[in-house]
Amino acid sequence: xxxxxxxxxxxxxxxxxxxxxxxxxxxxxxxxxxxxxxxxxxxxxxxxxxxxxxxxxxxxxxxxxxxxxxxxxxxxxxxxxxxxxxxxxxxxxxxxxxxxxxxxxxxxxxxxxxxxxxxxxxx
Amino acid sequence: xxxxxxxxxxxxxxxxxxxxxxxxxxxxxxxxxxxxxxxxxxxxxxxxxxxxxxxxxxxxxxxxxxxxxxxxxxxxxxxxxxxxxxxxxxxxxxxxxxxxxxxxxxxxxxxxxxxxxxxxxxx
Numbered sequence: 348x349x350x351x352x353x354x355x356x357x358x359x360x361x362x363x364x365x366x367x368x369x370x371x372x373x374x375x376x377x378x379x380x381x382x383x384x385x386x387x388x389x390x391x392x393x394x395x396x397x398x399x400x401x402x403x404x405x406x407x408x409x410x411x412x413x414x415x416x417x418x419x420x421x422x423x424x425x426x427x428x429x430x431x432x433x434x435x436x437x438x439x440x441x442x443x444x445x446x447x448x449x450x451x452x453x454x455x456x457x458x459x460x461x462x463x464x465x466x467x468x469x470x
Numbered sequence: 471x472x473x474x475x476x477x478x479x480x481x482x483x484x485x486x487x488x489x490x491x492x493x494x495x496x497x498x499x500x501x502x503x504x505x506x507x508x509x510x511x512x513x514x515x516x517x518x519x520x521x522x523x524x525x526x527x528x529x530x531x532x533x534x535x536x537x538x539x540x541x542x543x544x545x546x547x548x549x550x551x552x553x554x555x556x557x558x559x560x561x562x563x564x565x566x567x568x569x570x571x572x573x574x575x576x577x578x579x580x581x582x583x584x585x586x587x588x589x590x591x592x593x
Contacts, residue, residue: 356547419476426474
């Protein structure tokens with residue numbers, strides 16, 4: 348049986364510095380709780396099968412949709428439903444907690460590019 | 471298609487004061503992101519089919535297991551795997567974000583009692 352352990356988010360965030368590369372810190376059913384650092388502009392993409400939660404832990408970022416933009420600060424979150432095109436943008440570095448199904452690739456259904464990363468376990 | 475909206479956790483927390491009664495603020499696939507305020511001692515219980523995430527937003531609480539206790543402060547989280555008996559305790563009021571399958575009853579497989587609450591949508 349899995350043993351549940353305390354996870355300190357700040358301590359986990361201190362253990363990596365690369366951006367746009369989600370790190371799995373816990374799992375729940377078939378889902379991953381992941382941490383990611385973002386800065387700059389991501390690519391337009393969507394995920395055909397998965398909804399995706401973004402919860403800002405530190406800093407802030409803007410989620411662009413095709414028809415609008417949503418600014419998010421620490422303590423704010425947004426769920427992007429499956430199939431909805433989105434593109435995160437962060438002027439300054441921002442730390443985000445993601446909740447999404449295990450195995451999701453960050454660039455979704457977009458063609459793999461320079462920012463494409465498989466999820467990784469934080470070691 | 472669902473429209474994604476910004477959710478400010480502090481603003482949502484300000485809208486209720488009852489304890490041990492999880493409020494759904496967002497959904498993702500078949501899962502709920504819920505907010506709950508806790509204080510005092512809950513009951514021993516487990517959930518046979520669902521893992522459960524607890525992320526402390528404000529304050530702190532202690533998760534008791536049959537063989538140990540885990541103290542959790544703001545910015546810390548724990549996943550309680552399905553089938554594992556647990557009992558939260560908070561000396562002072564504490565605000566927690568839950569992530570778990572929709573429809574989970576807070577007292578799980580324990581006999582319904584004074585603290586049993588179905589999840590509710592935060593209106």
